[in-house]
Amino acid sequence: MSNEMSNNGMVITQSATPLPEGVHLPIYMDNHATTPMDPRVLEAMLPYFGAKFGNAASRNHAFGWEAEQAVETAREQIAKLIGATAKEIIFTSGATESNNLAIKGIAEMYRERGNHIITQVTEHKAVLDTCKKLEKQGYRVTYLPVKADGLIDLDELRNAMVTEGPEKTILVSIMYANNEIGVVQPVAEIGKLCHEKGVLFHTDAVQAVGKIPVNVQTDNIDVLSLSGHKVYGPKGVGALYVRRRNPRVQISEQINGGGHERGMRSGTLNVPGIVGLGAACEIARNEMDAEAKRETELRDYLKHKLESALDYVHVNGNMEHHLPGNLNMSFVYVEGESLLMGINDVAVSSGSACTSATLEPSYVLKALGLGDDVAHSSIRFGLGRFNTKAEVDYVADKIIDVVKKLRELSPLYEMVKEGIDLSTVEWAAH
């Protein structure tokens, strides 16, 4: 039941039942798209928007030294979280730029060694579109498929590697954890294989860093992308780890200018953003273990609650090799977009990308071999640092309620319940 109130001409629909304690609407549960800034991160950043405004490249006065000191502290904080050294951290405007810099920078630098790059189909667009661009410039790119659980097959990777000749493989770029289905790739094994074959290994670790243990040494990673706003830090700042020893990786700069960041990325540094990214990494390092445990429990609780109340639900992606806060679930016979509209006070994502002309299901879900119906009915829950059990209960109850209502209106669901095999039905053509 709901009653409508008029407030400054705006009609507000208010639920008649009071909200559970600790639940404030709207609820944010889309932490793979972005994370809210941790208040401690904001606090660390604020002085650098004010009195501490210096340019970190100003070498001859205290304003510059102060900014440079703050940047070097952040470099250490980031390096420590991933088992790197401070000198191996290059600041960028975010992970899209980091991915571009890594892939284009290596392709250009090692062009004489070979022209082959290997990636896989469920990468972020920042990797896939970069690879497509390189294909236009004459590079050969292999896009490995994934298995039904979202993991790549290591044998297929091994077989795809070219070790001699002009088509030699120079780079493998495989993400650490997927942003839609939360699946964690066997990164340490991939890196080991690359090192055995003398191929550089880049990983887009945006969703993994700060959420699960990432270590560039034990994971055999040569180049790694990360982003501020996915780890409770600010938007518009990211970093690229570039290995300095065994092997020393060289990257051709993609932005020319003052030669900042060891010549790999010119441009005046975003000092407040960098301070924020550093603070976010420090917090993650201290709190990651406890946070991962808490989020995994919440995630499993949500999954169990939905599975107990609803039939025809389908969990997408391998749940063993998985991010703590991710749950991607299909509610078959329900349109994801309709479901989202029914829970409009909850921020989650659906597996359909609404474009002007078509409603295309997510390419990640399609890559798992899911039918359009299952892909279209998927919802991505992204639990994060600030989500509570009370919120999970509210969201689960709401989803259960809306899915049941939508299915009451679904002729397909009715037919399935009556035992009709939908694959045998001949649909009239329109």
Ligand SMILES: *Cc1c(COP(=O)(O)O)cnc(C)c1O
């Ligand atoms: C968000 C995201 C990116 C892009 O990062 P930005 O900092 O927003 O440019 C790249 N890869 C993955 C896996 C992501 O989730």
